[in-house]
């Protein structure tokens with residue numbers, strides 16, 4: 001079954017797909033007109049991939065930072081293309097983009113606190129396809145507002161969660177769907193990435209330092225402030241996105257409850273003292289974010305999930321995936337797998353490579369050439385590709401507004417749990433009961 005038949009069938013047979021195909025369903029577009037909001041480092045990476053596509057026209061770019069706009073403009077010039085109209089001058093300049101005619105979609109790569117307002121304004125302006133970088137919003141209310149508005153406008157909101165397309169992760173999803181691990185029981189993941197050099201730097205060029213806020217560059221300008229004021233899993237989606245796809249969350253399964261535990265807060269202050277001295281003004285900043293935040297989730301179908309957020313201390317990068325079921329287990333940190341009755345040695349790890357190759361996802365088999373040069377080992381190609389193809393075909397995006405809200409709402413929920421002394425909090429059902437009927441159309445074939 002191809003994607004169109006799958007979606008058509010699901011839409012007709014399952015009341016669960018809430019965005020019924022519009023009358024334009026079968027009118028394919030060959031070219032998509034997209035506007036970019038936020039052209040910092042991530043926006044530029046998406047721009048590089050977008051500029052390469054012949055089916056994509058970038059009709060506007062927007063940012064509040066001249067340096068970032070210059071870097072973005074240079075990408076067009078380097079590719080021998082005209083720089084599109086630039087919208088800038090004030091934090092709400094992006095709203096003027098929404099008045100443009102013939103705009104098919106927007107791609108948002110601004111700081112976290114701007115995603116909710118930009119998505120909401122875009123939906124209210126009648127934009128039917130909105131792509132946003134992770135995460136969707138700050139408060140739980142932000143998430144509900146976006147879900148309700150997308151439903152009202154019959155519009156599609158896709159969070160650009162690229163790790164769902166990571167090659168080993170996609171192969172493991174394929175294995176899960178082929179029953180290699182039996183019935184799933186427990187999954188682990190996290191954002192375990194030493195970000196101290198991202199959170200602190202020296203101004204325009206982003207060299208090492210201990211500055212943040214107005215004196216920082218790129219994410220140090222805004223991301224670090226979240227560590228000053230918030231305590232919870234601030235960046236859950238790279239871990240939970242792939243895990244949620246494997247567990248069919250919002251598609252026959254859902255998260256029921258969550259509890260989070262935060263360690264003490266040491267790493268960021270220590271970094272400032274070590275690199276700027278104890279008399280540096282930033283050494284007086286009180287950070288709120290616990291260095292390691294551990295979150296447990298319970299699912300309607302009986303599985304558990306453990307997520308970790310760990311960005312403020314020395315450690316090698318790892319998203320820490322573990323997928324465990326009644327027949328076996330895969331872990332990415334030791335790149336190993338064990339499948340009962342099939343692994344070479346009983347009760348012993350074997351290298352996962354042969355399994356990952358055997359179950360290489362059809363998407364990677366088809367598009368691996370196109371992924372070359374795209375960021376993060378090629379997985380960045382797929383998020384943009386999936387969004388653009390959905391617009392062209394006027395079909396739902398493979399990751400939708402319910403996925404975006406569910407994965408990203410872990411942040412405010414974990415903050416609430418930590419605040420309540422790690423009490424278990426109820427997980428909202430953004431689908432309003434439709435999770436029981438909705439079919440998962442993520443990565444179901446080799447199209448997008």
Ligand SMILES: NC(=O)c1ccc[n+]([C@@H]2O[C@H](COP(=O)([O-])OP(=O)(O)OC[C@H]3O[C@@H](n4cnc5c(N)ncnc54)[C@H](O)[C@@H]3O)[C@@H](O)[C@H]2O)c1
Nearest residue numbers: 038040041042043063064065068091109110133134218219
């Ligand atoms: N998926 C991934 O692998 C990945 C990787 C890096 C970053 N990200 C995400 O991408 C987003 C952007 O991160 P980044 O690293 O590019 O940060 P960045 O600071 O380099 O870029 C953000 C840009 O948004 C601009 N901006 C701020 N307010 C604005 C406004 N009101 N209107 C228009 N532009 C505005 C800033 O000037 C800046 O240029 C974040 O959500 C981040 O978490 C995702």
